[in-house]
Amino acid sequence: MEDKVIEVNFGPQHPSTHGVLRIKVKLDGEIIVDAQPVIGYLHRNAEKLAEMGAYPKGMIYIDRLDYVAALNMELGYVLAVENLMDAQVPERAQWIRMLMVELNREASHLIWLGTHGLDMGMLTPFFYCFRERERILRIFDEITGSRLLYNYFAIGGVYSDVTPKAIEMIKEWTDDFVTKLEEIQSLLGKSYIYVSRTRGVGKLTADDVLSYGVTGPMQRASGIKRDVRKNSPYLFYDKVNFDIPSRTEGDVYARFLVRIEEMRQSASIVKQVLEKLPQGEFYNKKYSKPMLVRLKTTGESYVPTESPKGEFAIHLIGDGSSIPYRVRIRSPSFANLSSIPTMLKGYKIADLTASVSSMDPVFGEVDR
Amino acid sequence: MIPIEAETTTKNGIKVVYVSKENILPFLTEKKGEGFDTLLMITGVDYKDHLEVLYHLLSSGNNARLIVKTKTNEEVDSVTSLWKGADWHERETWDLVGVKFKNHPNLKRILLAEGWIGHPLRKDYPMDKKQFVNLSDDGEDRVSYDKTEGY
Numbered sequence: 189m190e191d192k193v194i195e196v197n198f199g200p201q202h203p204s205t206h207g208v209l210r211i212k213v214k215l216d217g218e219i220i221v222d223a224q225p226v227i228g229y230l231h232r233n234a235e236k237l238a239e240m241g242a243y244p245k246g247m248i249y250i251d252r253l254d255y256v257a258a259l260n261m262e263l264g265y266v267l268a269v270e271n272l273m274d275a276q277v278p279e280r281a282q283w284i285r286m287l288m289v290e291l292n293r294e295a296s297h298l299i300w301l302g303t304h305g306l307d308m309g310m311l312t313p314f315f316y317c318f319r320e321r322e323r324i325l326r327i328f329d330e331i332t333g334s335r336l337l338y339n340y341f342a343i344g345g346v347y348s349d350v351t352p353k354a355i356e357m358i359k360e361w362t363d364d365f366v367t368k369l370e371e372i373q374s375l376l377g378k379s380y381i382y383v384s385r386t387r388g389v390g391k392l393t394a395d396d397v398l399s400y401g402v403t404g405p406m407q408r409a410s411g412i413k414r415d416v417r418k419n420s421p422y423l424f425y426d427k428v429n430f431d432i433p434s435r436t437e438g439d440v441y442a443r444f445l446v447r448i449e450e451m452r453q454s455a456s457i458v459k460q461v462l463e464k465l466p467q468g469e470f471y472n473k474k475y476s477k478p479m480l481v482r483l484k485t486t487g488e489s490y491v492p493t494e495s496p497k498g499e500f501a502i503h504l505i506g507d508g509s510s511i512p513y514r515v516r517i518r519s520p521s522f523a524n525l526s527s528i529p530t531m532l533k534g535y536k537i538a539d540l541t542a543s544v545s546s547m548d549p550v551f552g553e554v555d556r
Numbered sequence: 557m558i559p560i561e562a563e564t565t566t567k568n569g570i571k572v573v574y575v576s577k578e579n580i581l582p583f584l585t586e587k588k589g590e591g592f593d594t595l596l597m598i599t600g601v602d603y604k605d606h607l608e609v610l611y612h613l614l615s616s617g618n619n620a621r622l623i624v625k626t627k628t629n630e631e632v633d634s635v636t637s638l639w640k641g642a643d644w645h646e647r648e649t650w651d652l653v654g655v656k657f658k659n660h661p662n663l664k665r666i667l668l669a670e671g672w673i674g675h676p677l678r679k680d681y682p683m684d685k686k687q688f689v690n691l692s693d694d695g696e697d698r699v700s701y702d703k704t705e706g707y
Contacts, residue, residue: 228667233652236676240683271568275651398593398616401641412616419619489567490612490623503610505601516599518612523597555667 191218196537200229204307204541207551211528211544215408215537223532223540230555238515242481243269244343246515247250250502251337253517254553257296260495261553262341267422267491268502269343278469281345286423287461288331288340290454291358293326294365296496297451300548301372304444307545308382316372323361330339330354335468344475355462362459366452373448386440390531390543393438400527403520404498406547410438416494428460440546447548484510490518497521497548513516519553558583572623577609580626581633588638591615592622595635598645600653602678609655611635619670634660652677669697 199210208229214222234253238246250265251258263285270277302317325335331354332340332347340347349496378384394400409412413434417425433449436443475483485506492501498520505514524547531543560583562574575583596612609632611624625630634657635642646657647666654675657663664670669689674681690698 222567226670228665231667233667233676235652236681239677274567396640399640401595401597401639403596414616420621487567488572490570491568492621499596503599503612514601516597516601516610518597522644522648526641530640 193221198540200226204545206303206545206549207554209525209544209549209551209554211532211540212535213532218536220532220535220537221541223529227525227551228555230551232556233518234556235515239512242510243273243483243485243512244480246343246512247339250517251339251542252552253519253556254296254495254497254500254521254550255336256299256550257292257496258337259292260296260493260500262269262338263289264289264491264493264495264500265502266341266343266448267493268489268504269485270385271489271491272487272504272506273343273483275344275475276347276472278472280466280468281470281472282423283461284346284350284470285341285464286425286428287350287358287458287465288328288346288459290457291324291327293454293496294451294458295321295328296548297447297454298324300447300496300545301376302443303380304545304548305376307541308376308385310376310379313372313375316368316375317358320365320372322370323528325352327354327357327361330357341436342471342475343480344472345470345508347407347471349470350465358458362455364479365455369448369451369455376444377448383441385539386444386542386546388437388441389535389539390440390546391438392527392531396527396530399440400530402498402527403521403523404494404496405446405450406524407498408432408434409442411436416492416499420492422491422493424464427464428457430454430457443546482510484508492518495520497550497553498524517553517556519556521547521549521553522550522556525549525554558586566623570621570623572625573653574625574627577626577628580609580611580624581635581638584613584624584635584638587613587624591617592620593617595639595641595645598635598642600649600677601657602653604679607653607655609649620644628655630654631656631658633658634663636660650656650674654678669699671697671699673699673701 196213199205200208210226212224234249237249250261253261298317298321302314305313332338396410397407415432430453433446486508487553490503501518503516507513558579560573564572592613592615599610601608603643606657613622651665
């Protein structure tokens with residue numbers, strides 16, 4: 189009975205991998221002694237595809253990176269392109285963008301919360317979360333015309349204005365979302381089973397977080413209070429009030445609390461944006477559609493944004509032609525996921541799904 | 557002080573410095589000591605006559621950003637000894653751009669199948685040629701241009 193270490197394959201086709209993650213786990217009894225993630229099953233090389241067409245054409249591939257938060261992805265691309273072209277964006281368009289990305293952050297966190305509950309063996313939160321997410325998707329449908337992949341942000345603004353009906357829908361949603369959120373939080377947070385399965389599990393220390401380049405809610409749950417929206421504000425994030433939630437425990441439960449609090453803050457941002465939304469143009473007429481494919485630019489740009497998973501940005505290099513020379517995607521999930529070996533080592537096999545789902549990986553973005 | 561070869565900024569004001577490839581490891585060690593504790597990403601760009609490797613650094617303490625670039629033809633020193641996160645980023649750069657990292661503990665392809673022919677983000681990569689991957693039982697992937705030998 190000396191050499192008891194066995195190797196178990198986890199995934200890639202498994203519901204709790206949130207996509208197509210495969211982990212090669214070495215087990216000593218129930219204890220994980222080594223875990224090596226294997227990725228690449230959803231690889232499409234979005235970077236190469238985006239380097240093959242005109243600047244606005246890259247948007248549809250960027251949309252499909254983090255498909256549950258497509259607007260946050262679009263924002264990273266559109267900001268980089270506009271920065272490179274010195275494009276002027278009307279004020280109203282920028283506020284609309286802020287409104288949309290915050291709503292999309294809520295949708296993304298809700299889908300995470302629901303599936304995280306599912307991974308922990310609880311089916312009820314899933315329905316509660318998806319009910320709320322459905323309302324957000326209906327708002328998106330009203331404004332953009334699509335429910336999941338929008339192609340809504342355009343160079344120089346947004347493609348369509350926010351309708352009065354949509355404003356009514358958002359107001360209705362913000363009015364009772366916080367109470368609904370409390371309901372959902374109590375479903376998980378007050379469950380003895382959930383708390384005891386997540387507290388002290390999947391720990392990452394602040395040093396690990398920095399060393400792996402982990403960003404977003406995972407970083408804030410480990411005691412590093414950083415948020416791109418506060419540290420280097422883009423759009424009008426310096427004109428709204430919100431807090432950065434942070435915890436010091438660095439375990440799964442801390443990540444749960446951080447994300448819940450982030451949703452509350454996002455709801456408050458949405459409320460403030462509705463109050464401050466100015467009248468005016470939603471689109472810079474200089475960048476009308478037939479013009480877009482002929483836009484030429486040169487130089488280099490990297491505009492960091494805070495996506496639901498962490499720091500998302502595009503490193504864009506233009507060579508003076510109408511096709512981008514290099515589109516490099518900084519994907520937060522990729523860096524977050526690389527911390528798996530440290531995060532799982534020493535814990536039990538039953539904690540694996542809890543830890544992995546607490547990272548909120550989305551494989552469109554990891555594999556690109 | 558390690559000498560820098562040139563200095564520019566990106567359009568939104570992030571500092572970019574060029575360092576010779578022999579000095580990249582000492583330079584990044586020095587920068588890490590100065591508070592640049594996070595490595596956001598490593599990537600490569602193919603400029604046809606040479607390759608460039610980019611390191612995005614972030615100081616979480618004083619919120620400073622720095623992009624370090626180095627020109628190379630094939631090979632550059634690995635920085636996995638400084639940041640654990642460099643492991644995957646270097647593997648990806650090797651996989652897609654084809655930059656070799658010296659002293660990397662496990663320099664294998666990460667996104668594409670092992671044995672893939674060429675590096676897709678090179679400008680001379682043949683886009684019209686399809687490759688077919690055969691996942692065999694022994695865990696070793698075989699890649700070929702022949703349609704009958706894979707998917």
